Amino acid sequence: MSATPQMLPNSKQTATPMEISNSALLEGYRPENHGSAWQQDLKQAIRTPGELCERLGLDPEVGNHAASEQFPVVVPESFLKRMKFGDPGDPLLRQVLPVVEENVSVPEFVGDPVGDLSARTEKGLLQKYRGRALLIVNGVCAIHCRYCFRREYPYLEEPKSLEDWQPALDAVAADHSLSEVILSGGDPLMMTDARLAQLIGRIAEINHIQRIRIHSRLPIVLPSRVDQPLIDVISGTRLQTVFVVHANHPAELVNDCADALRRLVQSGIPTLNQAVLLRGINDSVESLELLCKRCVNLGVMPYYLHQLDRVSGAAHFEVPVEQGQRLIEQLRERLPGYAVPKYVQEIVGEPSKTPLL
Numbered sequence: 001m002s003a004t005p006q007m008l009p010n011s012k013q014t015a016t017p018m019e020i021s022n023s024a025l026l027e028g029y030r031p032e033n034h035g036s037a038w039q040q041d042l043k044q045a046i047r048t049p050g051e052l053c054e055r056l057g058l059d060p061e062v063g064n065h066a067a068s069e070q071f072p073v074v075v076p077e078s079f080l081k082r083m084k085f086g087d088p089g090d091p092l093l094r095q096v097l098p099v100v101e102e103n104v105s106v107p108e109f110v111g112d113p114v115g116d117l118s119a120r121t122e123k124g125l126l127q128k129y130r131g132r133a134l135l136i137v138n139g140v141c142a143i144h145c146r147y148c149f150r151r152e153y154p155y156l157e158e159p160k161s162l163e164d165w166q167p168a169l170d171a172v173a174a175d176h177s178l179s180e181v182i183l184s185g186g187d188p189l190m191m192t193d194a195r196l197a198q199l200i201g202r203i204a205e206i207n208h209i210q211r212i213r214i215h216s217r218l219p220i221v222l223p224s225r226v227d228q229p230l231i232d233v234i235s236g237t238r239l240q241t242v243f244v245v246h247a248n249h250p251a252e253l254v255n256d257c258a259d260a261l262r263r264l265v266q267s268g269i270p271t272l273n274q275a276v277l278l279r280g281i282n283d284s285v286e287s288l289e290l291l292c293k294r295c296v297n298l299g300v301m302p303y304y305l306h307q308l309d310r311v312s313g314a315a316h317f318e319v320p321v322e323q324g325q326r327l328i329e330q331l332r333e334r335l336p337g338y339a340v341p342k343y344v345q346e347i348v349g350e351p352s353k354t355p356l357l
């Protein structure tokens with residue numbers, strides 16, 4: 001980086017997903033609704049850097065507490081169990097442990113790196129690309145990824161109830177160029193099945209919408225979320241459902257996570273994976289190759305490898321584009337074409353993701 005780093009202030013500028021979770025404002029997830037296994041698992045999630053380090057046999061000072069005040073730690077037990085005990089460099093741990101580098105300000109790294117706010121045409125509705133519209137259906141996640149491009153998104157401004165969604169749904173109904181609605185967040189699967197079914201039902205009432213795409217990290221980090229009631233909801237609609245999960249490292253795709261992905265795939269829902277290229281986590285051909293192989297072996301097709309979005313506090317994760325291009329070339333030599341993800345970057349104002357190779 002050529003820019004001179006400065007220290008970020010400790011005060012929060014926008015609401016984080018965790019603040020929203022604590023506010024219990026969203027209708028989709030209410031902490032008192034914890035009857036299902038996944039809701040019980042969510043309740044047990046680790047929520048401090050000290051506990052995270054302690055559980056892994058690490059010095060609690062490895063984690064940075066100031067950074068976690070700005071963007072709190074949330075790590076489900078299942079994800080923790082896939083980390084290596086006693087290894088501060090574990091690639092799963094590095095995705096979720098706040099570190100001191102997050103407090104370094106780098107000018108190119110900003111609060112809204114992909115222009116979400118300028119793409120908001122109604123509350124909760126983002127329109128960037130032709131034929132598709134994206135709904136920010138809630139602001140809560142089961143895990144907090146330190147590189148998240150929406151870590152400063154103003155979720156509190158978005159609709160809280162199904163009624164609040166009406167202007168966004170009216171806008172989708174009025175735009176006949178749209179054929180696909182993407183459910184994003186936060187994580188859309190943090191909504192209860194009942195709420196999710198209601199929202200999908202409302203979207204299905206719009207005749208020109210043919211597909212629904214669900215972007216969720218829950219099958220990876222909270223595999224118990226992929227239960228039969230959820231599969232019934234997402235496969236019980238006239239809309240073709242496409243599922244996009246988010247795993248970055250092969251060590252994520254084992255045990256209960258692999259079982260959850262098998263359940264999804266065996267239910268007949270096309271399932272794709274998007275990963276983010278992250279320094280010190282998956283920036284080697286060996287880890288990317290194994291990630292892609294494990295995906296394909298589970299029936300999950302590698303979709304995108306994203307160049308990091310330049311969000312504040314994430315500069316230490318960035319891998320140079322030239323290195324990413326070399327990695328993709330090496331992957332092409334090792335894998336069949338269908339197993340190599342597209343290496344892309346989101347550039348504000350472009351009509352699609354920009355291919356980097």
Ligand code: SF4
Pocket residue numbers: 140141142143144145147148149150151185186187217246
């Ligand atoms: S699960 Fe997705 S939206 Fe949630 S913190 Fe991670 S990257 Fe961000």
